[in-house]
Amino acid sequence: MCGIVGYVGEKRATPLLLDGLRRLEYRGYDSAGVATLDQDRVQVVRRVGFVQNLAAAIPADMPGHTGIGHTRWATHGGVTEQNAHPHADSTNRIALAHNGIIENHAVLRARLEDDGIVFRSETDTEVLVHLVSKFYTGDPVDAVRKALLLVQGTYGIAVIFAAHPGLIVAARNGSPLVVGKGDGESFLASDPHALAAYTRQVVYLEDRDIARIDQEGWTLSRLDGSDVSRVVEVLGEEWADDGRGDYSHHMLKEIREQPESLARCLRGRVVPESGGARLGGLDMDPREIAHIQRVGVLGCGTSFHASLVGAAAMESLARIPAFAEISSEFRYRNPVIGRDDMFFAVSQSGETADTLGAVREVQVKGGRIFGVVNVVGSSIARTCGKGVYVHSGPEIAVASTKAFTSQVAALLVAALSFARTRTLGPHEGKAFGDELLAVPSAVGEWLESEPPSVMDAVELVTKGRFVFFLGRGVSHAVALEGALKLKEIAYVPCMAYPAAEMKHGPIALIDHNTPVVVIVPDDVMRDKTLSTIAEVKARGARVVVVHSAGDMHAARVADISIPVPRASTLLSPLLTALPLQLLAYRSGLALGRDIDRPRNLAKSVTVE
Numbered sequence: 001m002c003g004i005v006g007y008v009g010e011k012r013a014t015p016l017l018l019d020g021l022r023r024l025e026y027r028g029y030d031s032a033g034v035a036t037l038d039q040d041r042v043q044v045v046r047r048v049g050f051v052q053n054l055a056a057a058i059p060a061d062m063p064g065h066t067g068i069g070h071t072r073w074a075t076h077g078g079v080t081e082q083n084a085h086p087h088a089d090s091t092n093r094i095a096l097a098h099n100g101i102i103e104n105h106a107v108l109r110a111r112l113e114d115d116g117i118v119f120r121s122e123t124d125t126e127v128l129v130h131l132v133s134k135f136y137t138g139d140p141v142d143a144v145r146k147a148l149l150l151v152q153g154t155y156g157i158a159v160i161f162a163a164h165p166g167l168i169v170a171a172r173n174g175s176p177l178v179v180g181k182g183d184g185e186s187f188l189a190s191d192p193h194a195l196a197a198y199t200r201q202v203v204y205l206e207d208r209d210i211a212r213i214d215q216e217g218w219t220l221s222r223l224d225g226s227d228v229s230r231v232v233e234v235l236g237e238e239w240a241d242d243g244r245g246d247y248s249h250h251m252l253k254e255i256r257e258q259p260e261s262l263a264r265c266l267r268g269r270v271v272p273e274s275g276g277a278r279l280g281g282l283d284m285d286p287r288e289i290a291h292i293q294r295v296g297v298l299g300c301g302t303s304f305h306a307s308l309v310g311a312a313a314m315e316s317l318a319r320i321p322a323f324a325e326i327s328s329e330f331r332y333r334n335p336v337i338g339r340d341d342m343f344f345a346v347s348q349s350g351e352t353a354d355t356l357g358a359v360r361e362v363q364v365k366g367g368r369i370f371g372v373v374n375v376v377g378s379s380i381a382r383t384c385g386k387g388v389y390v391h392s393g394p395e396i397a398v399a400s401t402k403a404f405t406s407q408v409a410a411l412l413v414a415a416l417s418f419a420r421t422r423t424l425g426p427h428e429g430k431a432f433g434d435e436l437l438a439v440p441s442a443v444g445e446w447l448e449s450e451p452p453s454v455m456d457a458v459e460l461v462t463k464g465r466f467v468f469f470l471g472r473g474v475s476h477a478v479a480l481e482g483a484l485k486l487k488e489i490a491y492v493p494c495m496a497y498p499a500a501e502m503k504h505g506p507i508a509l510i511d512h513n514t515p516v517v518v519i520v521p522d523d524v525m526r527d528k529t530l531s532t533i534a535e536v537k538a539r540g541a542r543v544v545v546v547h548s549a550g551d552m553h554a555a556r557v558a559d560i561s562i563p564v565p566r567a568s569t570l571l572s573p574l575l576t577a578l579p580l581q582l583l584a585y586r587s588g589l590a591l592g593r594d595i596d597r598p599r600n601l602a603k604s605v606t607v608e
C-alpha cells in the first residue's frame with residue numbers, strides 16, 4: 001500500500017528517495033512521486049506506474065538536499081499523475097505526501113473552495129496541503145498541527161516547506177512512520193525496509209506524534225502541543241536483507257526459505273522435557289491459562305487462514321472453545337468479550353488497518369489480545385503490547401507464504417502450551433512437540449524434491465475456466481489459502497469450499513474438465529473427502545489430489561497426485577500448503593504474471 005520516504009542531509013535527495021521508493025515497491029502501488037526543495041519553491045515530479053517510470057522522468061540534476069517521496073495505492077481518485085503524491089499548495093511552496101484516508105475531506109474541501117482554493121486532484125490528501133498552507137505563518141510545525149486538528153481519519157504525512165530548507169515535518173495517526181538517524185543526515189519512512197540500508201537507529205512515531213526532522217535528528221511533540229521523547233530502537237540485521245539472492249522472484253525465495261523460517265519460529269519454544277511449550281511473549285502462568293474461557297483468533301487474508309488452523313488447534317488440542325474471524329467483520333459487529341476470553345491478532349505486517357481496529361475493539365471492551373506478528377515494532381505488535389513474533393524474516397513478495405506457515409506454527413505452539421496445562425499429559429505433549437520440531441526438515445526435503453506432478457497441475461489449472469479447491473477441517477483452511485494464492489498471483493478465477501458443502505450448490509458449476517484441487521491428508525476426514533472426489537469426478541471434473549505420501553488409494557483416484565509427507569491432522573497444513581504455494585507461483589509464471597507485484601494488491605493494507 002502507499003509508502004513514504006524522506007531525506008534531509010548534505011547529499012542530493014532524489015537518488016536516495018528513489019532508492020527508498022524501490023525498497024517500498026513490494027507493498028503494492030500504482031503511481032509514484034518525489035518533491036524536493038529548489039530555492040524558493042518545491043519541485044514535484046510524479047508518474048503513473050512503476051518507480052522506474054518516475055526515475056526516468058526525474059532530471060539528472062534535479063536539485064534539493066531535502067525531499068520526500070511517495071508510492072500511491074489509489075483510494076480516492078483514479079490512477080493519474082494529478083492524483084499521485086506529493087501534492088503542492090497553490091503557491092508551490094509546500095509539498096505533502098500522505099498515507100491513510102482523510103474521512104472528512106469533502107467538508108474540508110468545500111470550505112477551502114469557498115476560500116478560493118482551486119483543487120488540482122481528486123484526492124482526499126490535497127485538502128491537507130492547502131490547510132497547512134492556510135495556517136502557515138512562519139512556524140511549520142504549528143501549521144501542520146493546526147491543519148491536523150481539523151482532520152478526521154488516518155494519516156502518516158511528510159511535509160516540506162520552501163521557506164525551511166533542511167526540514168521535514170512528519171506526523172502520524174494510524175499510518176506508521178519511522179525516523180532514522182545517519183551521520184549528518186536523517187531519514188523518514190513508512191516502513192523500516194526503506195531506511196535499513198542507511199541506518200539502524202530509529203524511532204517509531206506513535207499516533208498523534210509530530211516530528212520536526214533536520215539533518216541533526218528530530219524533536220517530537222504531540223498534537224496537543226506538549227513535548228514528548230521516544231526511545232531510539234536498533235533495527236535487527238535481517239531488515240537489511242531484502243534482496244532476491246539467486247532467485248528470480250521473492251516469492252520463490254520465500255517459499256524455499258520455509259525450513260529455516262519454521263525452525264526459527266519453533267526454536268526454544270517447544271520444550272520436550274516437560275512436553276509443553278514456552279512463549280515468553282505471552283507471559284501467562286498456568287493458573288491464568290487454566291481460566292481461559294474462549295479463544296478468538298483474528299486476521300485478514302492469509303493471516304485469517306492461519307487463524308482458522310490456530311482456532312482448530314485451540315479447540316481440539318487444548319479443548320478451549322475457539323473461533324477464527326475476519327478482523328474487518330469482527331470489529332464492527334459489537335462482539336461479546338468475556339473477562340476470561342483471550343484473543344490473538346494474526347498479522348504478518350503488523351500494520352493491517354482492519355486487524356489493528358479489531359485489536360482496539362477488544363481492548364475497548366476490556367479484553368486481552370496478543371499479537372502473532374512478523375514485523376518487530378509494528379503497530380499491532382506495539383498496540384497489543386504482548387504476543388509472539390513469528391520470526392519469518394522479511395517477507396517481500398505480496399503473496400504471503402513463509403509467514404503463513406510460521407503463523408500456523410506459532411499458533412500450534414500456543415495451543416500446545418495451553419493444552420499441556422489443560423488437557424495433555426507429558427507424553428502426549430512431548431509427542432506433539434517432537435512431531436512439530438520434525439516439520440522443518442520434512443518441509444525442506446519435500447521442497448528439494450518437488451514432485452513433477454506440480455507442473456502437471458499447473459497445466460491443468462491454467463487451462464481451466466474456473467478452479468475449485470476443496471478440503472475439510474484444517475484442510476479447508478488450506479484450500480482457502482491455495483485458492484487465494486492462485487487468485488493473487490495467477491489471476492485464475494477460483495473458489496474454496498468445505499468439501500462436503502460442495503453438493504449443496506457449487507457442484508452445479510462442475511462440468512467436463514473443471515479442475516478441482518482436493519486437500520486430503522490421511523486423517524479422520526479422509527474417507528469422507530474421497531467420497532466428494534468420486535462425486536465431482538462422476539460429473540467430469542479433473543482432480544488434483546494433495547495427499548499423504550503412501551496413501552495409494554488417494555493417489556489412484558487422482559488425475560494428478562501430489563504426495564506430501566505424513567503428519568497428524570493439526571500439523572498437516574504446514575505440508576499440504578507447500579504444493580499450493582508452488583502451484584500458484586508456477587501458474588503465475590506460466591501465464592506471464594508479475595509475480596512479486598500482482599495487480600491491484602498491496603502487501604500491507606493500511607486503510608480500511
Ligand code: G6P
Binds near residue numbers: 301303346355398605
Ligand atoms: C493483504 C495482503 C495479503 C495478506 C493480508 C493480511 O491483503 O495482500 O497477502 O494476507 O493483507 O496482511 P497481514 O500483514 O495482516 O498479515
